[in-house]
Amino acid sequence: MLNLHAEHFLLCVDTANHSLSCLHSFMVNGRRGSSCHGCLEYCGLLTEEYHRTVQALKQKYYPLELDTSLTQEQRVAFMEEWVEQAHDALSQAGLTKATIEQAVREANIALRGAHAELFTELDARAIPLLVFSAGLADVLEEVIRQHASAPLPAGAHVISNRMSFEPANGGFIGFTGQLFHVFNKRAGAVLDEPYFMSEEVKLRRNVLLLGDSLGDLQMASGLEADEVLSVGFLNDQAEERIGSYLAGYDVVIIGPDAGLQYALDLVRELK
Helix, strand or coil: CCCCCHHHEEEEEECCCCCCCCCECCEECCEECCCHHHHHHCCCCCCHHHHHHHHHHHHHHHHHHHCCCCCHHHHHHHHHHHHHHHHHHHCCCCCEHHHHHHHHHHCCCCECCCHHHHHHHHHHCCCCEEEEEEEEHHHHHHHHHHHCCCCCCCCEEEEEEEEEECCCCCEEEEEECCCCCCCCCCHHHHCCCHHHHCHHHHCCCEEEEEECCHHHHHCCCCCCCCEEEEEEEECCCHHHHHHHHHHHCCEEEECCCCCCHHHHHHHHCCC
């Protein structure tokens, strides 16, 4: 049973990976919303070669991400290939910080309902928010800056694929630190970060985990948690995937338009 005291709680959220996210709406304006990778892949602002390459990579690898007939080792290997090839393509695409701002501004993207209320409640209760992403940190932060109805709480921390840029012209140089894909997002891999070494986070023995893929279930792996309540967003292919989601997650929320109300209600119940 979760200890319903705010000082014991940590909210761990997946966001912005290739399969779309728990913060982003799956459907926007009647169309599938963009992921953080998708903001760049379909923006039309980079080289034609880049757009052709990354869209072909998605057609090849996204079905493999979902293919439960493959072993976990096979799927991990495919995801590593996808990330490496997509990032290689980006290095030749002419990306700048200004491009990211424009791509996010023009993307078909929105955050899930109740995100602002959830951010506000987390801030008021001093509950840390760990945003763990296989997407692009710089794009994610720009999405929140432009599209969120409330800023991330003060206790928020983003772990994701982070870019480095030329100081003079804002041109993309490459990626820094560890590279993440949908199957290697786990806290145990980054416990040496100062964020996890702080007493504020070490005291958090109960985790509310929000994910939208089976790989997200391991996000809290490595944390010294007494309890983990996992909530899975099943955005599409519900009939094919409901069994595996129910087997993995404690709670499954089905539908492309689902908001964050369940998480908000739970946080509001904390003492």
